[in-house]
Amino acid sequence: MGMRFCILGSGSEGNCALLETDAARLLVDAGFSARRLAHLLAGMGESLGRIDAIFLTHEHGDHAAGISGLSGHPQIKIFANHATAHAVQAGLKYRPNWQIFETGTRFRFRDLEIESFAVPHDAHDPVAFVFSHGRGDLLSPRRRLAWLTDLGHAPLHVREHIRDADVLVLEANHCPQMLKADGKRPWSVKQRISGRHGHLSNDSARELLDAIASPRWRHVFLAHLSRECNSLAAVEQSCAGILSSLHCPFSIVAPGGGTPFHEC
Ligand SMILES: [Zn+2]
Ligand SMILES: [Zn+2]
Numbered sequence: 001m002g003m004r005f006c007i008l009g010s011g012s013e014g015n016c017a018l019l020e021t022d023a024a025r026l027l028v029d030a031g032f033s034a035r036r037l038a039h040l041l042a043g044m045g046e047s048l049g050r051i052d053a054i055f056l057t058h059e060h061g062d063h064a065a066g067i068s069g070l071s072g073h074p075q076i077k078i079f080a081n082h083a084t085a086h087a088v089q090a091g092l093k094y095r096p097n098w099q100i101f102e103t104g105t106r107f108r109f110r111d112l113e114i115e116s117f118a119v120p121h122d123a124h125d126p127v128a129f130v131f132s133h134g135r136g137d138l139l140s141p142r143r144r145l146a147w148l149t150d151l152g153h154a155p156l157h158v159r160e161h162i163r164d165a166d167v168l169v170l171e172a173n174h175c176p177q178m179l180k181a182d183g184k185r186p187w188s189v190k191q192r193i194s195g196r197h198g199h200l201s202n203d204s205a206r207e208l209l210d211a212i213a214s215p216r217w218r219h220v221f222l223a224h225l226s227r228e229c230n231s232l233a234a235v236e237q238s239c240a241g242i243l244s245s246l247h248c249p250f251s252i253v254a255p256g257g258g259t260p261f262h263e264c
Pocket of ligand 1: 058
C-alpha cells in the first residue's frame with residue numbers, strides 16, 4: 001500500500017481525516033467527540049485502538065474537541081506545536097502523549113515525512129501539513145498530500161506547498177453572499193470569518209486554484225464547507241469556470257460529509 005486517506009467528516013461542526021500507510025495509521029485533526037470518532041472510524045473498518053497518532057492543525061473545537069475523550073487511548077501520540085498543545089491541554093483533565101514539533105520544521109513519523117507550516121488563521125499557532133510517502137522509484141512513487149483547512153489567505157510559502165502537492169485538500173469555507181445574508185452570526189463574527197485570518201471563501205479558493213493550477217496535482221478536494229453559509233451548489237457554481245484548467249479530478253466534500261478512501 002502507498003498512502004491513502006479518507007475524510008471522516010469535514011465542515012464547521014467538526015473535521016477529521018484518516019491517513020494510512022503500511023506502517024502508520026493516523027488522524028489529521030480530531031474535531032468530533034471520541035464517541036463520534038469511534039463511530040466514524042468503525043464505518044471505515046477501523047477503531048481508535050488501532051490509531052497511532054493524531055496531527056493537530058490548531059486548537060479550535062472543530063479540530064481538537066475529540067482529544068478530551070481519549071484518555072483511555074494512551075498509545076495515541078498527539079502531534080502539535082507548543083502553542084496548540086498548550087491551548088488544548090488547558091481544557092483537558094488528563095495529559096495526552098504530546099509530541100511537540102516546531103512550526104516550519106520537517107520530521108518523520110514511521111514511513112511518513114511530515115512538514116508543518118504556518119497559515120494565517122485566528123488561532124495561537126495554526127499550521128497546515130504536507131504528508132510525504134514513498135521512496136520515489138517505480139515501485140514506490142513519492143507522493144505529497146497537502147492539507148490546508150482554516151486559513152484566511154494564502155501567502156507565498158503556502159502557495160509553494162500547494163503547487164508541489166500531488167493531492168491537495170483545500171478549504172472552501174463560505175459563500176460570501178450566504179455569509180452576508182446569514183441572520184445568526186453577528187457582524188463581528190462575519191468580519192472574522194471573511195478576514196485575512198479567517199477562512200477561505202469559495203471565490204478565494206477558486207482564485208488560488210486558478211492561479212496555481214499545478215500540473216503535478218492528481219486530485220483536488222475542497223473541504224471544510226460551512227453548513228449554514230455554504231453549499232455544494234454554491235461551490236460548484238463558484239468553481240465551474242476552473243474545471244477545464246485543472247488537469248485532474250476535483251471533488252467537493254459536502255458540509256458535514258466525508259469521502260471514501262482515496263489512494264494518493
Ligand atoms: Zn479554526
Ligand atoms: Zn475549522
